[in-house]
Amino acid sequence: MSLITQIDYGTPASRRSEKLCLTIDGATIEVPEGTSILRAAAIAGVHVPKLCATDSLNAFGSCRLCLVEIEGRPGTPASCTTPVAAGMIVHTQTERLKKLRRGVMELYISDHPLDCLTCAANGDCELQDMAGAVGLRDVRYGYAGANHLADQKDQTNPYFAYDPAKCIVCSRCVRACDEVQGTLALTVAARGFDSRVRTSANEAFFESECVSCGACVQACPTASLIEKSIIDIGQPEHSAVTTCGYCGVGCSFKAEMRGEELVRMMPFKDGQANHGHSCVKGRFAWGYAQHKDRILKPMIREKITDDWREVSWAEAFSHAASALHRIQTKYGRGAIGGITSSRCTNEETFLVQKLVRAAFGNNNVDTCARVCHAPTGYGLKTTFGTSAGTQDFDSVAAADVIVVIGANPTDGHPVFASQMKRRLREGAKLIVIDPRRIDLVRTPHIEAAHHLALLPGTNVALLTAMAHVIVTEGLVNERFVRGRCDLDTYREWRDFVADPARGPEAVEGYTNVPAAEVRAAARLYAKGPNSAVYYGLGVTEHSQGTTAVMAIANLAMATGNIGRPGVGVNPLRGQNNVQGSCDMGSFPHELSGYRHISEDATRALFEAAWNVKLDSEPGLRIPNMLDAACDGRFKGIYIQGEDIAQSDPNTHHVVDGLKAMECVIVHDLFLNETAQYAHVFLPGSTFLEKDGTFTNAERRIQRVRKVMAPRAGLADWEVTLGLAEALGHPMPYEHPSRIMDEIARLTPTFAGVSYEVLDRLGSVQWPCNEKTPAGTPVMHEAGFVRGKGNFVLTEYVPTDERTGPRFPLLLTTGRILSQYNVGAQTRRTQNSAWHHEDRLEIHPHDAEQRGVRDGDWVKLESRAGATALRALVTDRVAPGVVYTTFHHPNTQANVVTSEYSDWATNCPEYKVTAVQVSPSNGPTEWQQQWVKQSENLRHVAHAAK
Numbered sequence: 001m002s003l004i005t006q007i008d009y010g011t012p013a014s015r016r017s018e019k020l021c022l023t024i025d026g027a028t029i030e031v032p033e034g035t036s037i038l039r040a041a042a043i044a045g046v047h048v049p050k051l052c053a054t055d056s057l058n059a060f061g062s063c064r065l066c067l068v069e070i071e072g073r074p075g076t077p078a079s080c081t082t083p084v085a086a087g088m089i090v091h092t093q094t095e096r097l098k099k100l101r102r103g104v105m106e107l108y109i110s111d112h113p114l115d116c117l118t119c120a121a122n123g124d125c126e127l128q129d130m131a132g133a134v135g136l137r138d139v140r141y142g143y144a145g146a147n148h149l150a151d152q153k154d155q156t157n158p159y160f161a162y163d164p165a166k167c168i169v170c171s172r173c174v175r176a177c178d179e180v181q182g183t184l185a186l187t188v189a190a191r192g193f194d195s196r197v198r199t200s201a202n203e204a205f206f207e208s209e210c211v212s213c214g215a216c217v218q219a220c221p222t223a224s225l226i227e228k229s230i231i232d233i234g235q236p237e238h239s240a241v242t243t244c245g246y247c248g249v250g251c252s253f254k255a256e257m258r259g260e261e262l263v264r265m266m267p268f269k270d271g272q273a274n275h276g277h278s279c280v281k282g283r284f285a286w287g288y289a290q291h292k293d294r295i296l297k298p299m300i301r302e303k304i305t306d307d308w309r310e311v312s313w314a315e316a317f318s319h320a321a322s323a324l325h326r327i328q329t330k331y332g333r334g335a336i337g338g339i340t341s342s343r344c345t346n347e348e349t350f351l352v353q354k355l356v357r358a359a360f361g362n363n364n365v366d367t368c369a370r371v372c373h374a375p376t377g378y379g380l381k382t383t384f385g386t387s388a389g390t391q392d393f394d395s396v397a398a399a400d401v402i403v404v405i406g407a408n409p410t411d412g413h414p415v416f417a418s419q420m421k422r423r424l425r426e427g428a429k430l431i432v433i434d435p436r437r438i439d440l441v442r443t444p445h446i447e448a449a450h451h452l453a454l455l456p457g458t459n460v461a462l463l464t465a466m467a468h469v470i471v472t473e474g475l476v477n478e479r480f481v482r483g484r485c486d487l488d489t490y491r492e493w494r495d496f497v498a499d500p501a502r503g504p505e506a507v508e509g510y511t512n513v514p515a516a517e518v519r520a521a522a523r524l525y526a527k528g529p530n531s532a533v534y535y536g537l538g539v540t541e542h543s544q545g546t547t548a549v550m551a552i553a554n555l556a557m558a559t560g561n562i563g564r565p566g567v568g569v570n571p572l573r574g575q576n577n578v579q580g581s582c583d584m585g586s587f588p589h590e591l592s593g594y595r596h597i598s599e600d601a602t603r604a605l606f607e608a609a610w611n612v613k614l615d616s617e618p619g620l621r622i623p624n625m626l627d628a629a630c631d632g633r634f635k636g637i638y639i640q641g642e643d644i645a646q647s648d649p650n651t652h653h654v655v656d657g658l659k660a661m662e663c664v665i666v667h668d669l670f671l672n673e674t675a676q677y678a679h680v681f682l683p684g685s686t687f688l689e690k691d692g693t694f695t696n697a698e699r700r701i702q703r704v705r706k707v708m709a710p711r712a713g714l715a716d717w718e719v720t721l722g723l724a725e726a727l728g729h730p731m732p733y734e735h736p737s738r739i740m741d742e743i744a745r746l747t748p749t750f751a752g753v754s755y756e757v758l759d760r761l762g763s764v765q766w767p768c769n770e771k772t773p774a775g776t777p778v779m780h781e782a783g784f785v786r787g788k789g790n791f792v793l794t795e796y797v798p799t800d801e802r803t804g805p806r807f808p809l810l811l812t813t814g815r816i817l818s819q820y821n822v823g824a825q826t827r828r829t830q831n832s833a834w835h836h837e838d839r840l841e842i843h844p845h846d847a848e849q850r851g852v853r854d855g856d857w858v859k860l861e862s863r864a865g866a867t868a869l870r871a872l873v874t875d876r877v878a879p880g881v882v883y884t885t886f887h888h889p890n891t892q893a894n895v896v897t898s899e900y901s902d903w904a905t906n907c908p909e910y911k912v913t914a915v916q917v918s919p920s921n922g923p924t925e926w927q928q929q930w931v932k933q934s935e936n937l938r939h940v941a942h943a944a945k
């Protein structure tokens with residue numbers, strides 16, 4: 001492996017299609033109109049010196065290093081800000097230009113420390129490179145300019161440092177923060193030699209609005225803004241392109257290494273999901289891979305009260321296999337099951353479901369998508385025919401109206417949020433439907449046209465009211481509906497939503513959203529002309545999650561917002577491979593590609609390939625497995641990369657289920673909360689330690705590439721193979737690419753996918769087969785996958801979880817930028833500097849009524865249980881609504897969430913829990929017990945070493 005370098009073309013590519021010809025240093029080249037001379041030259045292989053230009057940012061024209069001469073034009077214009085013209089003849093290397101460039105460099109160097117040999121950027125510094133490129137040999141002004149050596153470095157950010165002495169005031173960082181990230185946290189203060197880059201309110205980076213995305217660091221041509229890991233370790237020597245292991249955006253990174261040590265995660269410019277951008281998690285929060293808490297040896301124990309005992313892989317496999325066999329002999333074939341993980345690769349997920357179906361001999365397999373996006377799968381399949389979002393991320397650039405429902409993109413999907421914010425700054429209109437005032441509602445240069453701050457649990461009523469406006473005000477796209485949709489279901493739906501009882505005025509009383517606002521938002525959405533919906537778990541994690549997804553699909557069909565760029569229905573997937581884990585057949589009723597297990601022809605295909613007989617009956621979902629365990633009918637489980645004791649609702653019930661089992665096999669990086677109830681622990685591997693693929697929220701399949709050996713000796717896919725072999729069902733794959741080949745053979749939507757195709761194209765969006773060999777960015781273009789679009793009636797049924805005198809407030813939950821889900825990874829990084837505890841957001845009015853001040857401990861109690869955490873008094877939440885994150889196990893937010901779930905998919909109703917909040921002295925008894933128990937577990941594990 002060598003270090004992957006990418007050409008910097010100096011300015012962004014022109015989007016225009018007309019081409020023109022010009023001559024640069026004697027070579028004729030054809031480029032799109034609107035291209036800068038600097039870029040055209042780079043395309044022609046002529047690298048004009050530059051400092052303030054880089055191809056991720058608009059041209060700025062400040063450094064004057066990229067000067068060129070153009071025949072017939074006076075002077076020496078900057079090539080970065082001068083567009084090409086037909087027939088132009090450009091010279092980049094005349095004596096006059098050389099002299100001018102040297103003069104410019106002399107000025108820069110006279111004001112720059114000359115400590116290149118000890119500088120962390122030595123070897124990766126554009127100033128150094130340019131000094132060489134212009135042939136600088138002397139500096140006539142000496143080296144004692146106003147070089148700012150006394151300026152204080154800013155080391156406050158955990159991951160990068162700012163040294164003003166090395167700043168050449170090129171403004172690349174400021175522009176990166178503005179144009180790429182959209183946070184506008186930086187500025188250049190003062191003028192001339194006194195110019196300094198500063199955070200906008202002149203605070204330290206850590207105290208500022210900076211969200212640590214790293215765009216400024218990446219843009220900086222010197223060591224002024226630089227990763228601390230580069231300062232500590234040195235420059236990388238080899239790299240591989242891989243995919244972020246955190247969220248469903250699926251950013252591409254170059255994992256840059258020195259030997260076996262990861263030095264830096266550098267966003268990959270050709271990444272088709274992120275186009276070279278990143279967020280703090282993927283860019284910087286990779287330290288967990290080396291964390292001391294990693295378990296690197298398999299462990300077993302007879303009872304959960306026993307000490308863990310380290311064993312060989314062979315012993316762990318045979319112990320697990322004999323326990324599972326014993327259980328099946330005693331309790332029946334259906335007494336065991338497995339859970340796949342949306343954090344694992346497609347190949348690993350496919351293997352786990354295959355293990356359950358082929359080796360366990362039942363369909364008791366489920367995935368953590370059960371608790372997040374299962375309603376998306378069901379809802380979009382029913383209406384459109386495919387269990388996936390309709391667009392690619394780039395589609396947002398063509399949207400005129402963007403609707404964000406139950407999602408918080410700047411925290412949950414930050415890189416896509418930056419792309420969305422760019423479009424909003426260009427003038428697209430924004431509608432936010434969320435109980436909480438998320439950042440997008442008002443952020444630099446962006447203000448939502450409408451924020452419908454509905455009461456948690458009323459999505460369906462609100463979305464149906466929007467449909468009422470569209471139907472009754474003549475805003476339906478009749479041509480689209482007539483041509484593309486099932487007219488019988490449309491007419492039925494039209495009459496249903498037209499009922500005044502479903503109009504904005506009728507539902508205002510319980511949604512808490514003024515009717516006029518709903519009407520205005522519905523009109524804006526319907527008139528687009530290109531309107532796109534982006535939604536998250538604030539839609540799905542409800543007792544009517546599936547209904548809400550279908551209500552969104554109805555709106556898109558009625559207004560014709562499907563089947564072209566700029567429109568669509570787009571679920572923002574939480575974990576990196578939620579889409580993939582669902583695609584791979586992780587649900588108990590479906591084989592890969594969403595084909596029902598009861599379909600004889602599909603089953604026959606798999607039976608022939610796997611040489612087994614498959615059960616035609618759907619198996620148990622996660623909540624059913626836990627219920628069956630509590631009833632004594634379910635006794636063994638293999639859980640790969642999932643922490644159900646922390647992530648699933650009603651923790652007490654989950655714990656009871658786990659305790660009732662005879663063999664719990666946890667396969668994970670850390671001894672997570674679930675592992676407290678495990679009998680076998682199989683060490684997992686990080687995304688850096690294995691090959692495979694992830695599929696992001698836009699159905700994009702991307703490679704995960706191994707850059708270091710699995711620390712525990714086996715990659716996750718090899719662990720599942722070991723278990724399968726011990727169970728007497730060997731699965732002989734020599735590499736994950738072979739697993740993908742099998743997926744492609746057995747799954748029509750993946751038929752054209754292979755590692756060779758992914759290496760060649762970078763990525764593909766399924767469906768990828770003989771009809772669409774390069775994948776499908778936008779779905780349902782000519783017609784819906786199911787044929788005609790299917791309208792579904794969306795009767796609002798209030799949740800059974802009601803407020804009342806005992807529990808008068810509604811709790812809803814969400815995520816924060818710096819932490820990721822249950823926090824297993826991010827809590828083991830310096831990201832905890834930003835968020836080291838879960839806090840309860842409460843409106844000042846509700847806080848005052850309860851005598852609660854900001855920072856006080858409060859007890860949060862529901863019908864299911866109680867926990868305690870500190871209060872954050874804020875008007876981001878409306879009166880009557882409280883909000884918390886669930887990143888820290890000691891908070892135990894899921895102790896209070898109810899057992900109610902989506903009617904179609906059992907996705908838990910995390911977003912609506914009736915609660916009471918009262919002052920408290922500190923953690924509850926349950927929390928204290930939990931901490932003690934966890935400490936015991938860790939103590940025992942270490943004692944066993």
Ligand code: SF4
Pocket residue numbers: 173176177181183184185186209210211212213214215216217
């Ligand atoms: S890290 Fe990102 S948010 Fe922070 S200043 Fe740099 S570009 Fe702006």
Ligand code: SF4
Pocket residue numbers: 166167168169170171172173174197216219220221222224225
């Ligand atoms: S910190 Fe770096 S990117 Fe920013 S102005 Fe200074 S040299 Fe340029």
Ligand code: SF4
Pocket residue numbers: 244245246247248249250251274278279280281282283413414415416
């Ligand atoms: S946006 Fe998501 S995929 Fe991209 S770097 Fe951040 S966590 Fe990783």
Ligand code: FES
Pocket residue numbers: 049050051052053060061062063064065066067078079080081
């Ligand atoms: S690169 Fe063109 S003026 Fe700086």
